[in-house]
Amino acid sequence: MSVFADFDTIMERLASQRLWDFPGGVRPEGQKALSNKHAIETMPIPQKLFIPLKQHIGVDADLVVKVGDYVKRGQALTESHNPFALPVHASSSGTIIEIAPKASSHPSGIEELTVVIETDGKDDTVQYHPISDYLNQPHSALIEAICKAGISGMGGAGFPTHVKSSNVKPIEFLIINGVECEPYISADDRLMREHAWQIRQGIDILAHLLSPKQVLIAVEDNKPEALKTISIACQQQTNYQVISIPTKYPAGGEKQLIQVLTSREVPSDGLPIDVGCLMYNVGTCYAISDAIIEGKPLTERVVTVTGKALSQPKNIWARIGTPVADCISAAGYDRDRQVNPNIIMGGPMMGFTLRSGQCPIIKTTNCLLAPAAKELPTIEQEKPCIRCSACADACPVSLLPQQLFWYSKSKDYDVAEEYNLFDCIECGACAYVCPSEIPLVHYYRMAKADIRQQQLDKEKSEKARIRFESRKARLLAEKKAREEKHRQAAAARKNAMKSDGSNAKDKIAAALARAKAKKAQQATIDKSANDKSGNDQLASNQSVTNNPEQTPANTKENTPDKNEKIAAAIARAKAKKAQQKMSSDIPLEKSAESNEQVTDNNNNQSGNALSKKEKIAAAVARAKAKKAAQQKNNDS
Amino acid sequence: MPKQKRQLNKKIMTAKSSSSPHHHIQRGTGAVMRIVMFACIPGIALQTFFFGYGILIQVLLAMATAVIAEATILELRKKPVEHALKDCSALVAGLLLAICLPPLAPWWIVVIGTCFAVVIVKQLYGGLGYNLFNPAMAAYVMLLISFPVQMTSWLPPAVLAEQTIGLKDTVYIILTGYTSNGYNLDQLRVAADGLTMATPLDHVKTALTQNLTVEEAINSEIFRGSSGIGWSLVALGYLIGGLALLKLKIINWHIPLSMIMGAVLCASLLYLIDNSIYPGPWFHIVNGSLIVGAFFIATDPVSASTTNNGRLIFGFAIGMWTIIIRTFGNYPDAIAFSVILMNMAVPLIDYYTRPRTYGHKVKAKSISKE
Numbered sequence A: 001m002s003v004f005a006d007f008d009t010i011m012e013r014l015a016s017q018r019l020w021d022f023p024g025g026v027r028p029e030g031q032k033a034l035s036n037k038h039a040i041e042t043m044p045i046p047q048k049l050f051i052p053l054k055q056h057i058g059v060d061a062d063l064v065v066k067v068g069d070y071v072k073r074g075q076a077l078t079e080s081h082n083p084f085a086l087p088v089h090a091s092s093s094g095t096i097i098e099i100a101p102k103a104s105s106h107p108s109g110i111e112e113l114t115v116v117i118e119t120d121g122k123d124d125t126v127q128y129h130p131i132s133d134y135l136n137q138p139h140s141a142l143i144e145a146i147c148k149a150g151i152s153g154m155g156g157a158g159f160p161t162h163v164k165s166s167n168v169k170p171i172e173f174l175i176i177n178g179v180e181c182e183p184y185i186s187a188d189d190r191l192m193r194e195h196a197w198q199i200r201q202g203i204d205i206l207a208h209l210l211s212p213k214q215v216l217i218a219v220e221d222n223k224p225e226a227l228k229t230i231s232i233a234c235q236q237q238t239n240y241q242v243i244s245i246p247t248k249y250p251a252g253g254e255k256q257l258i259q260v261l262t263s264r265e266v267p268s269d270g271l272p273i274d275v276g277c278l279m280y281n282v283g284t285c286y287a288i289s290d291a292i293i294e295g296k297p298l299t300e301r302v303v304t305v306t307g308k309a310l311s312q313p314k315n316i317w318a319r320i321g322t323p324v325a326d327c328i329s330a331a332g333y334d335r336d337r338q339v340n341p342n343i344i345m346g347g348p349m350m351g352f353t354l355r356s357g358q359c360p361i362i363k364t365t366n367c368l369l370a371p372a373a374k375e376l377p378t379i380e381q382e383k384p385c386i387r388c389s390a391c392a393d394a395c396p397v398s399l400l401p402q403q404l405f406w407y408s409k410s411k412d413y414d415v416a417e418e419y420n421l422f423d424c425i426e427c428g429a430c431a432y433v434c435p436s437e438i439p440l441v442h443y444y445r446m447a448k449a450d451i452r453q454q455q456l457d458k459e460k461s462e463k464a465r466i467r468f469e470s471r472k473a474r475l476l477a478e479k480k481a482r483e484e485k486h487r488q489a490a491a492a493r494k495n496a497m498k499s500d501g502s503n504a505k506d507k508i509a510a511a512l513a514r515a516k517a518k519k520a521q522q523a524t525i526d527k528s529a530n531d532k533s534g535n536d537q538l539a540s541n542q543s544v545t546n547n548p549e550q551t552p553a554n555t556k557e558n559t560p561d562k563n564e565k566i567a568a569a570i571a572r573a574k575a576k577k578a579q580q581k582m583s584s585d586i587p588l589e590k591s592a593e594s595n596e597q598v599t600d601n602n603n604n605q606s607g608n609a610l611s612k613k614e615k616i617a618a619a620v621a622r623a624k625a626k627k628a629a630q631q632k633n634n635d636s
Numbered sequence B: 001m002p003k004q005k006r007q008l009n010k011k012i013m014t015a016k017s018s019s020s021p022h023h024h025i026q027r028g029t030g031a032v033m034r035i036v037m038f039a040c041i042p043g044i045a046l047q048t049f050f051f052g053y054g055i056l057i058q059v060l061l062a063m064a065t066a067v068i069a070e071a072t073i074l075e076l077r078k079k080p081v082e083h084a085l086k087d088c089s090a091l092v093a094g095l096l097l098a099i100c101l102p103p104l105a106p107w108w109i110v111v112i113g114t115c116f117a118v119v120i121v122k123q124l125y126g127g128l129g130y131n132l133f134n135p136a137m138a139a140y141v142m143l144l145i146s147f148p149v150q151m152t153s154w155l156p157p158a159v160l161a162e163q164t165i166g167l168k169d170t171v172y173i174i175l176t177g178y179t180s181n182g183y184n185l186d187q188l189r190v191a192a193d194g195l196t197m198a199t200p201l202d203h204v205k206t207a208l209t210q211n212l213t214v215e216e217a218i219n220s221e222i223f224r225g226s227s228g229i230g231w232s233l234v235a236l237g238y239l240i241g242g243l244a245l246l247k248l249k250i251i252n253w254h255i256p257l258s259m260i261m262g263a264v265l266c267a268s269l270l271y272l273i274d275n276s277i278y279p280g281p282w283f284h285i286v287n288g289s290l291i292v293g294a295f296f297i298a299t300d301p302v303s304a305s306t307t308n309n310g311r312l313i314f315g316f317a318i319g320m321w322t323i324i325i326r327t328f329g330n331y332p333d334a335i336a337f338s339v340i341l342m343n344m345a346v347p348l349i350d351y352y353t354r355p356r357t358y359g360h361k362v363k364a365k366s367i368s369k370e
């Protein structure tokens, strides 16, 4: 990998408005003018709100309300102590009429547990708790407030913001992403134009939390107004820099934006923080400012409702949980302009088709797209790949999409992974340019899902296999032990019956030998205890108290262990003896057995007045270490 | 209402388009192929102007054969005919073969060649996208080996010919081997000065075997005046078409550039070694099918390398081989051989030139599991 540009180089280049580039990319028509002309409108409160409990990456939180409860706007519906969980809130006041699984706003259309609120139109709110002097608050309080407000990344996958912000590693660049590179979407554009000041406050809070060396605010150059307003809002801050990014899809991808601004590449198995960067969406900054300065939880967001099947495409402030159907009818949806009813959540490049009009707006919803018949023509039929490599030329992460396609389709998943399938960011640039109209990303998703499933299955079966085998081994061992016992018993009976003389002699000899061995063992242990005298008083005390405990425990264990321990004890005893001898100026006798350390100690001692004390300390340490080791052995 | 909704769901779920991206560039395979065909027009026009109607008839014949052959084989393979025909890839294969053939080659040459290209090289390998070899070039090689006489019978440029032939005679000669008034091809090939005509490449080769120097050979009739310009202008025609393809991003610059570079480098080297027997690079560029090859033939996506570095290697090697085979081989032109040769190397080239993926330290790791 190219060596990363360091901070100063990057700052120099940024100062002279020179950026880096990422490979590939495409330039689809922006179509932003459809929706970005008018100020963001406020939607009337919908009659029913459908609030799914899970709207983001992370774990589920626990429900704290029940059917029939009256809730106010901003009231938490879920709660959890898990640091990865985020609460969701009621986005208007009303009564909970149902809590049931409903079609979710997710590509899979999977059903999620959803709280349905029948609104009363009063829009009563709970008491907010703003933190106005956040500079004097501990970081943990701010992070907790962000968590309590239920803020997740509002541009992409919806990673819980408080988790990202609890980072402890040093940050060079705090990057604020106002790029919004997907065609059609103009939610961030309008937000920056209308609420630049509040975004700036959010950035201030983040900068306070994270203390980056530099804050970079990146906006694509097709949004001159937004660039201007945000520059004005940030002009007093010396270490904030607003940067205009050349328009190219997907410049707003996290990895791509980091590459454009800093030339650094997030390692394939790493995070942006590994290259000193952290990125937030402008919408997230706005929500953070709302949460801290106003104390308001995240209950609404800007959504671009656009497409040529609408008579008035626009941006709206939509409550979280508003059914999509309400949003599009507010923008003048005309069913007749479409061949099939077709609403896309997200942009045309990465968005997904919704299963039903009841799917709600969630925290990550930035766009609803209702294309007219001719606008985004559906692909009639996939044709054979002609290996033209248009896809490879468009891929922003330098993959070889046609090879990935080939191996994904033929289910050669090993090879597909080798071609770095999992580095695909599913941006869709490849499928956008493919002249054979192959839904490449679709194949990659299927392949990825298959591989993940395979891995899961493998892990499962691996676990099962280990369990099975260990059980088999255990049973076998038990059986063997039983057989052995029987055999021995039988042999003993046989022997007893025979009562052969020589045999008896042998037995006696064996018994004698055993007794001797035991004695010797006892002796060494005693010795090791007794040897510790004088200087080693303290240590020996501990040893003595230890040994008795230890020995019985040991004898129960298998023999090799015991032998080892005995050997160790002997060695220790010898070493100590040698040491003592030396310290009392008796000539060294067992030099072969005394280790170097002892000799060293001895040498030191002769010339050192403090030696005695030192020795005591050393002995204490040694004894302690031994004790620890023994305990460990016992434990195991 | 629920029923409606279910229907809606069903519709969306069955539609492939439910997968992103929903946006798509409006240029399908068929469009790409059509643009390639249009880009051939300047070259073909100039060729017609200088060398008569032969090429036009060959092109039409080849394209008609290609469509019929493709439709038949698809029918036999029980594949949808209409879609495959719409992608125009057979037409392009036929067209590219036709512009490489001698303009007055008998009709069965082009028919056999095109059938071979479409049926054997393309469809029997699995159809579009699966063929290892460039169909047009594989067919060309097959024809050259099987019918060497017919494949090397070129006409002199119109201005040099003893008798010019009109459209009618051209049709006659291609279909029957004789013009309407009974001349055969060999008689037509006699130039004004009584020499049998050949392409400049042939000519130089023959001259060299007669111990003439390159200079003497080049000074002969066929290179002089408008006829010499004829060959260069045809090359220029294809160059224009090729540049248009580049501009429209139908092809990448890698293969044409590296191929011409390879040829120039190799030719220059030989030229420096002995300029009396090896013609210079310029000669190689304007004569023969180097330009057509560089922009239209070697760039055939299916059989070319697919990585950028791979394309550079692929093109460069083709350029080199072309000069080497032209110089030392027995055949007059060598694009076809070099292309086929490098087609075989493509899997290897592709494998070793995989680009480094974002966030990876090393170039893609090699297969180490075995």
Ligand code: SF4
Pocket: A384, A385, A386, A387, A388, A389, A390, A391, A392, A401, A402, A405, A430, A433, A434, A435, A436, A437, A438, A440
């Ligand atoms: S763009 Fe489509 S046709 Fe071309 S190589 Fe990629 S997958 Fe194949």
Ligand code: SF4
Pocket: A394, A395, A396, A397, A398, A399, A401, A423, A424, A425, A426, A427, A428, A429, A430, A431, A440, A441
């Ligand atoms: S979807 Fe994946 S393979 Fe296709 S261009 Fe994007 S990153 Fe590359």
